[in-house]
Amino acid sequence: SENVTGYDKNGNIKSLQRYGQTGASAYGLIDNLTYTLTGNQLSRVDDAVSTAAYGTNTAFVNGASAAGEYAYDANGNLTKDLNKGITDIQYNVLNLPSTVSFSDGSTITYTYGADGTKLRTVHKIGSTTTTTDYCGNVIYENGTQKLLLTEEGYINLTGTQQYHYYLKDHQGNNRVVINQSGTVEETNHYYPFGGVFGTTGNTQPYKYNGKEFDTKKGLNWYDYGARHYDAALGRFTTNDRFAEKYYSMSPYQYGANNPVNNIDVNGDTIVVNPNPNGLIDNVKMFFGFDTKYQKDVKADLQQLKKDDKEIGEMIIELEKSKNVHSITRTKRGESNSSGFDREKAKKDIPQGSIINYDPDVKTDINGNHRTPRIGLIHELQHSSDVDKGIMSYENIGNGIPMREIRAINTENKIRKRTGDAKRTEYRGRKIPQKLLE
Template structure:
C-alpha cells in the first residue's frame, strides 16, 4: 500500500485522508476524524498526525508548486529537521516536543514577518488565569541573531528550543508573570535553561543574560 507514515497515523495520499481516526478528534468536532491538516492542506501540515502544525510559508514558484501538490515547502522541511535534531540533542527537550505533539491544544510554528525575530504568541488573559492553551511560535530558521538589539549569534535551532519551552509552559499552565529579584520572568529563565541544553550540543556559549539583565546564578542550570 502506498501509505505515508506520519508517526502517529498512516496517510493515504490517494484519498487525502488518514486511515485511522485522530486521537485528538475532540479538538476538531466539526470535522471528520480522518481529516488531514484541519482540511486545509494548503496552509497546514500535520507533521506527526497530531498537534504541532508547521505553516508552509511558501517562498518562490518551486515552493508554491510543492504546496499545491501537497509536498513540504523548504520552510517545512527545515523546521521538521530542526525539531528532529532537537529531539536527538537532549532528552528533556525531546520530552517537551513530545508533550506538545500529544497535547490537546494546537501549537503552530510559522515564519516571523520581515524584520521581526523569534517570539511566541498566546492569550495573555488565559495565561493569567492559568488556563491551558495552544500557541503560535514565530521561528526564523535562517536567523542566527536573538533580536535587533543583540549582536550575539547562535545556531538557529537554539532559538526554537527557547520558544518551545514557552509553548510548553503555556500548555502546562505555568506561564505566569512571576519574576526574579531583578525583573526577569521565571518563564524566560526556564526558556534560557532549555536553550542552554542545546547550546551545549551546538558549541554555542552558555547564555546568562536576558536583555541587559543577568540571570541569577542560582537559577541557571
C-alpha cells in the same frame, strides 16, 4: 463538484458553483452563488439556480432575496441570516453564540464553561425541546446517556451497547461508520468546503474534520470549538482571533481557501498536510510557505530531540497535545516569538500557541552568533508552559520573569551541545547565578 469562480482582493469568496444530485438518478447544477460583501462581511447571497438538492445533500437555501440578509455586531460576529430564517444571534464574552433565534419562535441556546468548552445545547424547535449535555466524552440527550466518544469512534449507550468505529480520510473526515461486527452503518462524501453528499445512514453527527454537524432547524453549522462554520458558504460565522497575523486572508475564510490541503482544527488554526510526523505539520498557513521551510524546521525539531532527552520528551508532549501548537515563519525583520492568549495564561488555563521562527537567522538580537535551533527551543519552552497552564508572570531575580529564566535554562542545554556561549542575561539584566542551571 464545487468550484469557486471568484475571490475579492481580501480573499473572500465572491461566487461559487456547486454540482450535485437533483433527483434519484439525476445530477446537475444545484448552486450558482453570488456573494455581496461589505468589507469582509456578507450582506447578501443570491442563487441563480432554483433546482433544489436531492435528499440531505448540502446546498445553499435561498430563503430571502433582499438587501441586508446578513448582519454583524461590532466584534464581527454574525447576528442575522435571513436565508436560514435566523433573526438574531446573541454572543457571550468569548464571542461564542449563546442564543440563535428564528423567525418562527424556535431557538437554539448554548452553555459554555469559563474556557469556552461547550457544555449544553438546547434546541426548542416548535413544540419539541431537545437538551444535549456534553460531559467530557459522554453525551447526554434529555438527561439520558446517549454516546461515549472514543478516539476511534463511539459507544452507543442506549439500546444494545456496542462499539462503532470511524474510517477517516487524510483530513480526519469521518467517511464510514462501522459497528463492532464490521457492518457499514453510515457513509459520507464531502464537497471540498465540507458540505455532505451521497450520505447513507446518518447515524451520528460527527462529519467533516470530525466536527459536530448541527442540522436541526436547517442551521447546518459545524462546531469547531472556537467558531462555527457554514459549509454551504465556505465561511465561518465569526472572526479569526489570530486574523491580525494573517492580513492577506479574510478573517472569515476557511483553510486559507485551500480546503483540499488544509484543515482548520478549532476554527482558529490551520494545519497543513496533517499526519503523525510532528509539530511542523501543525503549521499556521501563510501564503508563500514552501517545502524548504517545512524541511528545515523538521530537521531542527529532530535534532533537538537528539540533543537532549528531556527536551525530546517535551517536544513529543507538544506533538501529542490536545492543544494545537503551530510553527510559522517570522515576518521580515522580526525576531522569534511565541503567541498565545495572555489572559488565559495568567489564569493558568492550558492552551495552544503559535511559534514564529526563522531557521535561517544565526544571530541573536545583540548580533552575537547563535545556532538557529536555540531560538526555537526557547519558544518551545514557552509553548510547553502554556500547554500545561504554568506560564509564570512572576518577576524574580533582578526583575526577570520566571518564564524567561526557565526558557533560558532550557536553551542553555542546547548551547552546551552546539558550543554557543552560555546565556546569562535577559534584555541587558544579569540573571542571578543561583537561578541558572
